[in-house]
Amino acid sequence: MTSLASGESVFTIVLSHGPLTRAQIAGRTGLSAAAVTKAVRPLMAAGYLVEGPGEGSRALGRPATLVRVDAGAAFFVGVKVTGDEIIAVLTDLCCRVRAAARLPLTGRAPERVLPVLTELVRELLTEADGFGVAVRGLGIAVSGDVDVDSAEGMVRYSPFLEWREVPLAGIAGTATGLPVTVENDVRALTVAEQWFGAGVGLDSFALVTVGAGIGCGLVVHGRVVSGAHGVAGELGHVSIDPDGPPCYCGNRGCVEAVAADPAIVRAVREVTGRPVTTPAEALELARAGDRGARQVYAAAGQAIGRAIGSVVNLLGPERVVISGEGLAAYDLFADGIRDAFAAAAFGTAAQCDVVTRPLPFEEWARGAAATAIQSFIGSATSATPVTSKEQSGVHQ
């Protein structure tokens, strides 16, 4: 029976729902009043939480004291790596975006990606200097299997970037001088949705991302599922048809082999005989009314709907949020998703709220910043007391 350390849990609740009274924090975390007081104290001493009288609210004749995050106490950089570009944001401790920047990539190999990433981070560090606030952590979100427990922040395998065993946190930490947290990109976005988006206040939800790949972030019992061995939320590799197209993973009929952009482009090319090479071209053809192209999108929608049905039957989440750049084609997917989900959902699982929500890449980068904030607060509230030396800024 594990649980988040109470300090981290208190910080996250105040961040998502604050300002809150200590009693409200206790109510939302399930901690006792004494445990809340104990968890709040070091976070206030370090300046990450502050308190002040609440407006208008009075309890027992004295104003209720409200606890909130001091947004300006520390800044963070969050980065999302796509195949074409890197998107980065500078956030405060409340994970509000203060600045954003993008740079194109000339290749996906680590030696092409890392210099661009470093340049972008330096740009945002300069922005932070302008605010006079130290950047205390860098979060990097990449697709694939990431070993978040390794000190080097190892990207074990990213099929999309074609990376294997890249010690990304180690390299990026050396290059930027910042503590680095590496996370699977969909899980990072899920953290952002849990803290600020469609998942706020939900004990369970699934975020399904559609586009270059098919991803899934799962929140169960109020926490993002990471998997015992680093793999979780691999909805793209849930097989929905034993006779479906082969997938690069070696299996057949994976959702990703039917409904991700490359699969759609290939299928549209095969069905129509037209030299389609990009998702935009495939979409244009379908929008122009090409029947074959439209059927490819419909089949993709059905695959996504069947897969969401599996998630819902297994976990019974409160909500499923569909996002990703593939939402651009949502009108072509929608009927397939709806019909297949309705056929698959068992009993009351069908009551699950399925919604779509466009989230730009800056929101993924913000998720990466959120994971950096989590790491930062986690180490600030861990058993080892934080010394004044450790509290001095990493980047001043």
Next chain:
Amino acid sequence: MTSLASGESVFTIVLSHGPLTRAQIAGRTGLSAAAVTKAVRPLMAAGYLVEGPGEGSRALGRPATLVRVDAGAAFFVGVKVTGDEIIAVLTDLCCRVRAAARLPLTGRAPERVLPVLTELVRELLTEADGFGVAVRGLGIAVSGDVDVDSAEGMVRYSPFLEWREVPLAGIAGTATGLPVTVENDVRALTVAEQWFGAGVGLDSFALVTVGAGIGCGLVVHGRVVSGAHGVAGELGHVSIDPDGPPCYCGNRGCVEAVAADPAIVRAVREVTGRPVTTPAEALELARAGDRGARQVYAAAGQAIGRAIGSVVNLLGPERVVISGEGLAAYDLFADGIRDAFAAAAFGTAAQCDVVTRPLPFEEWARGAAATAIQSFIGSATSATPVTSKEQSGVHQ
């Protein structure tokens, strides 16, 4: 961000791992020492936890005080309802079985089942009288969609029993005079496995049951997944083939429509042309070497393996435990499960430990008793103070 109330969490840890020192309880629950002390106090005052000096272990010069559950402080009855019979156990507060009994059913309708259930419970209440301990709760495990949050313990839909909207806890409570907890049978067994079985100490595991139906209990972040709308773990209704056989749920290719006993019996009959009507006959034919029958079992194994692959890719559990009466045919399933799982598991998810574990129906009944103990401790540690009247035995 929800969590188990600390009293329940402390009790469960002491039950599964005790006797423990308060420091060990703090370590395992993630609670502070102060929170542990606060949680232990009312449970000791009520007599459910007791303490005494540990043997041999000394800390800071004084013997470490160990906290343990007082097994004889209260007894519970757990019941598992199958299609043919009811299996019941009498347990102590440590959920150790003190007596067990079975009675056959003459029909599945509630009016046939309830009198047998009541008779069986009365039999075990008499046993409890012999021990001189009051029975404080009854747990009933049934297959299907159970609304555990409803006061009536509503069985919304049990396809297997052909029940719809049966307020089971209300009826059984009136008949037996006991507080009743109704739970989905696979989730009840999952609680028993988490407390005493193959799931002890694991943050995440899946229990897959094979037999009359295909069920699945999921533990994520140390807690059994119940689903926001009462449905979770419906692995039997994860569709693994859009062209597969129709399922009674309305979908096609559900695991249950391929790999549950009725599906196997039907398929063996169709493939062999022999008048097979029971799982035992189907199994006999396959064991005798009938090629068609063996292929049916192989296909069932593949369906189960594919489904387990989906669970593992989505949740990345530490372990998958395969159980259920269908294990009798495991030798015929094994290759299919192994091959399909190997093909489906993505990346490091394949490291998941997949094991088989025979669990007799008494263990399911014990799981039902475990859920009754959970409810009992939950209400004993809830915010409302327990009055001396409420503490008097329900059945003395």
